[in-house]
Amino acid sequence: AQSVAQPEDQVNVAEGNPLTVKCTYSVSGNPYLFWYVQYPNRGLQFLLKYITGDNLVKGSYGFEAEFNKSQTSFHLKKPSALVSDSALYFCAVRGPGKSTFGDGTTLTVKP
Amino acid sequence: DAGVIQSPRHEVTEMGQEVTLRCKPISGHDYLFWYRQTMMRGLELLIYFNNNVPIDDSGMPEDRFSAKMPNASFSTLKIQPSEPRDSAVYFCASSIHTDTQYFGPGTRLTVL
Numbered sequence: 001a002q003s004v005a006q007p008e009d010q011v012n013v014a015e016g017n018p019l020t021v022k023c024t025y026s027v028s029g030n031p032y033l034f035w036y037v038q039y040p041n042r043g044l045q046f047l048l049k050y051i052t053g054d055n056l057v058k059g060s061y062g063f064e065a066e067f068n069k070s071q072t073s074f075h076l077k078k079p080s081a082l083v084s085d086s087a088l089y090f091c092a093v094r095g096p097g098k099s100t101f102g103d104g105t106t107l108t109v110k111p
Numbered sequence: 112d113a114g115v116i117q118s119p120r121h122e123v124t125e126m127g128q129e130v131t132l133r134c135k136p137i138s139g140h141d142y143l144f145w146y147r148q149t150m151m152r153g154l155e156l157l158i159y160f161n162n163n164v165p166i167d168d169s170g171m172p173e174d175r176f177s178a179k180m181p182n183a184s185f186s187t188l189k190i191q192p193s194e195p196r197d198s199a200v201y202f203c204a205s206s207i208h209t210d211t212q213y214f215g216p217g218t219r220l221t222v223l
Contacts, residue, residue: 042216046213049211096209099156104153
Protein backbone atom coordinates (compact mmCIF):
# COMPACT_ATOMS: atom_id res chain seq x y z
CA ALA A 1 0.00 0.00 0.00
CA GLN A 2 1.15 3.52 -0.71
CA SER A 3 0.76 6.52 1.59
CA VAL A 4 1.65 10.17 1.87
CA ALA A 5 2.00 12.35 4.97
CA GLN A 6 1.99 16.11 5.10
CA PRO A 7 2.78 16.78 8.76
CA GLU A 8 1.80 20.45 8.76
CA ASP A 9 -1.77 21.59 8.24
CA GLN A 10 -0.63 25.20 7.99
CA VAL A 11 2.59 26.98 7.05
CA ASN A 12 2.98 30.73 7.51
CA VAL A 13 5.84 32.72 6.01
CA ALA A 14 6.60 36.34 5.32
CA GLU A 15 6.83 37.55 1.75
CA GLY A 16 10.39 37.34 0.47
CA ASN A 17 11.38 34.57 2.89
CA PRO A 18 12.09 31.01 1.79
CA LEU A 19 9.31 28.49 2.22
CA THR A 20 9.21 24.73 2.73
CA VAL A 21 6.16 22.48 2.66
CA LYS A 22 6.95 19.00 3.91
CA CYS A 23 5.95 15.64 2.49
CA THR A 24 6.97 12.07 3.30
CA TYR A 25 5.84 9.00 1.43
CA SER A 26 5.68 5.23 1.56
CA VAL A 27 5.48 3.09 -1.57
CA SER A 28 6.73 -0.22 -2.90
CA GLY A 29 9.15 0.13 -5.76
CA ASN A 30 10.21 3.36 -7.42
CA PRO A 31 8.11 6.34 -6.38
CA TYR A 32 6.33 8.64 -8.78
CA LEU A 33 5.88 11.83 -6.72
CA PHE A 34 3.87 14.95 -7.48
CA TRP A 35 3.00 18.33 -6.02
CA TYR A 36 -0.28 20.03 -6.86
CA VAL A 37 -1.62 23.45 -5.84
CA GLN A 38 -5.23 24.44 -5.33
CA TYR A 39 -6.37 28.05 -5.32
CA PRO A 40 -9.78 28.94 -3.85
CA ASN A 41 -12.71 27.67 -5.89
CA ARG A 42 -10.42 25.99 -8.41
CA GLY A 43 -9.35 22.46 -9.25
CA LEU A 44 -5.92 21.12 -8.40
CA GLN A 45 -3.11 22.24 -10.69
CA PHE A 46 0.11 20.37 -11.38
CA LEU A 47 3.27 22.02 -10.00
CA LEU A 48 6.05 19.48 -10.47
CA LYS A 49 6.90 15.80 -10.44
CA TYR A 50 9.70 13.36 -9.74
CA ILE A 51 9.86 10.22 -11.84
CA THR A 52 13.57 9.51 -12.08
CA GLY A 53 16.86 11.32 -12.48
CA ASP A 54 18.04 14.45 -10.70
CA ASN A 55 16.88 14.61 -7.09
CA LEU A 56 16.16 18.34 -7.38
CA VAL A 57 13.11 18.94 -9.50
CA LYS A 58 12.13 22.38 -10.76
CA GLY A 59 8.53 23.25 -11.47
CA SER A 60 6.09 26.04 -12.16
CA TYR A 61 6.10 29.49 -10.50
CA GLY A 62 9.66 29.12 -9.17
CA PHE A 63 8.90 26.09 -7.01
CA GLU A 64 11.26 23.17 -6.63
CA ALA A 65 11.27 19.94 -4.68
CA GLU A 66 14.00 17.70 -3.41
CA PHE A 67 13.63 13.94 -3.57
CA ASN A 68 15.39 12.20 -0.70
CA LYS A 69 15.23 8.43 -0.96
CA SER A 70 16.85 7.65 2.38
CA GLN A 71 14.43 9.91 4.25
CA THR A 72 11.50 9.06 1.93
CA SER A 73 10.76 12.75 1.63
CA PHE A 74 9.78 15.09 -1.17
CA HIS A 75 9.66 18.58 0.34
CA LEU A 76 8.43 21.53 -1.71
CA LYS A 77 10.56 24.67 -1.60
CA LYS A 78 10.76 28.18 -2.94
CA PRO A 79 13.63 30.61 -2.28
CA SER A 80 11.46 33.72 -2.00
CA ALA A 81 7.74 33.50 -1.23
CA LEU A 82 5.10 35.70 -2.82
CA VAL A 83 1.71 36.65 -1.39
CA SER A 84 0.22 35.06 -4.51
CA ASP A 85 1.70 31.69 -3.47
CA SER A 86 -0.92 31.49 -0.71
CA ALA A 87 -2.95 28.36 -1.49
CA LEU A 88 -3.53 24.74 -0.54
CA TYR A 89 -0.72 22.37 -1.52
CA PHE A 90 -1.04 18.62 -2.01
CA CYS A 91 1.70 16.03 -2.23
CA ALA A 92 0.82 12.79 -4.05
CA VAL A 93 2.39 9.45 -4.84
CA ARG A 94 1.24 7.61 -7.95
CA GLY A 95 0.98 3.83 -7.97
CA PRO A 96 0.15 1.45 -10.84
CA GLY A 97 -3.27 3.04 -11.24
CA LYS A 98 -4.35 5.63 -8.76
CA SER A 99 -2.63 8.39 -6.82
CA THR A 100 -2.66 8.76 -3.08
CA PHE A 101 -2.87 12.37 -1.94
CA GLY A 102 -1.79 13.89 1.34
CA ASP A 103 -4.26 15.84 3.45
CA GLY A 104 -2.93 19.14 2.13
CA THR A 105 -1.01 22.04 3.64
CA THR A 106 -2.38 25.56 3.63
CA LEU A 107 0.36 28.03 2.83
CA THR A 108 -0.16 31.62 3.89
CA VAL A 109 2.32 34.25 2.78
CA LYS A 110 1.96 37.55 4.60
CA PRO A 111 3.12 40.86 3.13
CA ASP B 112 -6.85 21.55 -25.60
CA ALA B 113 -9.62 22.89 -23.39
CA GLY B 114 -8.60 20.76 -20.46
CA VAL B 115 -10.96 18.62 -18.43
CA ILE B 116 -14.52 19.88 -18.73
CA GLN B 117 -17.11 19.39 -16.02
CA SER B 118 -20.77 20.29 -15.95
CA PRO B 119 -22.67 21.72 -14.29
CA ARG B 120 -20.34 23.99 -12.31
CA HIS B 121 -22.93 24.45 -9.59
CA GLU B 122 -25.89 22.27 -8.68
CA VAL B 123 -28.46 22.92 -5.99
CA THR B 124 -31.03 20.22 -5.42
CA GLU B 125 -33.37 18.91 -2.77
CA MET B 126 -32.89 15.78 -0.75
CA GLY B 127 -34.16 12.72 -2.56
CA GLN B 128 -33.58 14.07 -6.06
CA GLU B 129 -31.31 12.44 -8.62
CA VAL B 130 -28.11 14.30 -9.48
CA THR B 131 -25.92 13.66 -12.51
CA LEU B 132 -22.47 15.15 -12.84
CA ARG B 133 -20.67 15.08 -16.18
CA CYS B 134 -17.04 15.01 -17.24
CA LYS B 135 -15.18 15.23 -20.53
CA PRO B 136 -11.53 14.18 -20.11
CA ILE B 137 -8.61 15.45 -22.14
CA SER B 138 -8.45 13.74 -25.51
CA GLY B 139 -5.99 10.86 -25.56
CA HIS B 140 -5.96 10.33 -21.80
CA ASP B 141 -6.60 6.73 -20.77
CA TYR B 142 -7.30 7.24 -17.05
CA LEU B 143 -10.26 9.08 -15.54
CA PHE B 144 -10.80 9.77 -11.85
CA TRP B 145 -13.71 11.07 -9.79
CA TYR B 146 -12.89 12.79 -6.48
CA ARG B 147 -14.95 14.43 -3.77
CA GLN B 148 -13.64 17.27 -1.60
CA THR B 149 -15.09 18.50 1.68
CA MET B 150 -13.67 20.45 4.57
CA MET B 151 -14.25 17.56 6.94
CA ARG B 152 -12.90 14.69 4.83
CA GLY B 153 -10.51 16.42 2.47
CA LEU B 154 -9.92 14.99 -1.01
CA GLU B 155 -11.35 11.49 -1.50
CA LEU B 156 -10.98 9.24 -4.54
CA LEU B 157 -14.37 7.80 -5.41
CA ILE B 158 -13.67 5.71 -8.50
CA TYR B 159 -11.29 5.53 -11.43
CA PHE B 160 -11.42 4.12 -14.94
CA ASN B 161 -8.73 2.85 -17.29
CA ASN B 162 -9.66 2.69 -20.96
CA ASN B 163 -13.33 3.21 -20.02
CA VAL B 164 -13.34 0.25 -17.61
CA PRO B 165 -13.94 0.84 -13.88
CA ILE B 166 -10.85 -0.37 -12.01
CA ASP B 167 -11.42 0.60 -8.39
CA ASP B 168 -14.71 1.81 -6.95
CA SER B 169 -13.85 1.14 -3.33
CA GLY B 170 -14.17 4.83 -2.54
CA MET B 171 -17.80 5.08 -3.63
CA PRO B 172 -19.63 5.82 -0.39
CA GLU B 173 -22.66 3.61 -0.92
CA ASP B 174 -25.04 2.20 -3.47
CA ARG B 175 -26.61 5.58 -4.03
CA PHE B 176 -23.50 6.50 -6.03
CA SER B 177 -22.81 5.12 -9.49
CA ALA B 178 -20.40 6.07 -12.27
CA LYS B 179 -20.20 5.20 -15.94
CA MET B 180 -17.82 5.82 -18.79
CA PRO B 181 -19.62 4.83 -22.01
CA ASN B 182 -16.77 6.07 -24.21
CA ALA B 183 -13.34 7.67 -24.01
CA SER B 184 -14.68 11.21 -24.05
CA PHE B 185 -17.47 11.13 -21.48
CA SER B 186 -18.17 10.02 -17.93
CA THR B 187 -21.00 10.54 -15.47
CA LEU B 188 -21.31 10.34 -11.71
CA LYS B 189 -24.85 9.83 -10.49
CA ILE B 190 -26.29 10.14 -7.01
CA GLN B 191 -29.76 8.72 -6.48
CA PRO B 192 -31.31 9.62 -4.10
CA SER B 193 -29.22 12.57 -2.96
CA GLU B 194 -28.78 13.47 0.71
CA PRO B 195 -27.53 16.65 2.43
CA ARG B 196 -24.30 14.88 3.44
CA ASP B 197 -23.46 14.51 -0.26
CA SER B 198 -22.89 18.25 -0.45
CA ALA B 199 -19.30 18.72 -1.63
CA VAL B 200 -17.16 19.73 -4.58
CA TYR B 201 -16.80 16.88 -7.04
CA PHE B 202 -13.73 16.83 -9.28
CA CYS B 203 -12.99 14.85 -12.37
CA ALA B 204 -9.37 14.32 -13.45
CA SER B 205 -7.68 12.54 -16.32
CA SER B 206 -4.17 11.36 -17.10
CA ILE B 207 -2.01 9.44 -19.52
CA HIS B 208 -0.93 6.22 -17.83
CA THR B 209 0.63 6.95 -14.45
CA ASP B 210 1.65 10.51 -15.29
CA THR B 211 0.27 13.85 -14.13
CA GLN B 212 -3.43 14.11 -13.37
CA TYR B 213 -5.24 17.09 -14.86
CA PHE B 214 -8.21 18.25 -12.85
CA GLY B 215 -11.40 19.88 -14.00
CA PRO B 216 -12.82 22.99 -12.33
CA GLY B 217 -15.19 20.92 -10.19
CA THR B 218 -18.93 20.80 -9.58
CA ARG B 219 -20.13 22.35 -6.35
CA LEU B 220 -23.12 20.29 -5.20
CA THR B 221 -25.50 21.52 -2.54
CA VAL B 222 -28.24 19.19 -1.37
CA LEU B 223 -30.91 20.93 0.71
